[in-house]
Amino acid sequence: MRTERLVLREPEARDRAAVIELLASPEVGAYLGGAQPRDELERAIPEAPDRRPGLFVVDLDGTMIGQIMLTRDTGHLRQAAGRVELGYLFLPRAWGCGYATEACAAALDWFAGALPGEPVVLATQTANVGSMRLAAKLGFVEVERFEAYGAEQWFGMWSPPA
Numbered sequence: 782m783r784t785e786r787l788v789l790r791e792p793e794a795r796d797r798a799a800v801i802e803l804l805a806s807p808e809v810g811a812y813l814g815g816a817q818p819r820d821e822l823e824r825a826i827p828e829a830p831d832r833r834p835g836l837f838v839v840d841l842d843g844t845m846i847g848q849i850m851l852t853r854d855t856g857h858l859r860q861a862a863g864r865v866e867l868g869y870l871f872l873p874r875a876w877g878c879g880y881a882t883e884a885c886a887a888a889l890d891w892f893a894g895a896l897p898g899e900p901v902v903l904a905t906q907t908a909n910v911g912s913m914r915l916a917a918k919l920g921f922v923e924v925e926r927f928e929a930y931g932a933e934q935w936f937g938m939w940s941p942p943a
């Protein structure tokens with residue numbers, strides 16, 4: 782998929798270094814339970830990328846700057862049970878440019894066509910201000926707030942255009 786500035790595509794072997802950078806970043810992990818040790822990631826991440834429906838690499842000028850996931854019920858929250866959940870991770874050097882908004886809006890558009898009428902849910906820490914702003918800009922509406930993983934969580938829902 783193409784947006785004005787970005788390409789959303791399947792993961793490729795050449796994205797591996799950026800995936801490791803993403804998961805090893807303390808800034809990226811700040812509200813996600815922390816960064817993962819780089820040496821562990823180097824051992825654990827296979828050369829052949831994990832490809833599954835709803836997993837998009839966000840590519841700017843041929844280089845991965847982030848990932849978007851539209852995944853059904855990973856089992857981590859009872860609120861998301863049976864639902865499709867949106868997740869997003871962008872490299873800090875790509876923050877503040879509107880890329881996450883542009884890419885997630887395109888992914889939601891794609892989703893609305895692929896599974897018409899199906900809502901999407903999202904959970905984020907309320908302290909994660911950038912993520913909260915992004916959820917609001919994408920049209921997610923608050924369903925509830927709750928405590929989990931030692932922090933206040935925001936749980937929102939996006940409904941496809943009628």
Ligand SMILES: CC(C)(COP(=O)(O)OP(=O)(O)OC[C@H]1O[C@@H](n2cnc3c(N)ncnc32)[C@H](O)[C@@H]1OP(=O)(O)O)[C@@H](O)C(=O)NCCC(=O)NCCS
Pocket residue numbers: 808809810812813868869870871872875876877878879880881882883904905906909911912914915918
């Ligand atoms: C959450 C995350 C994706 C947000 O990234 P981001 O770059 O702040 O997101 P946005 O795309 O909304 O861009 C932010 C800013 O870019 C600015 N911007 C600059 N140029 C822009 C353009 N052409 N179009 C739109 N916005 C632009 C805007 O001012 C916008 O700020 P605003 O919200 O005040 O309007 C990022 O912080 C991240 O990856 N965090 C770590 C992972 C994480 O916590 N994920 C949440 C898991 S639930």
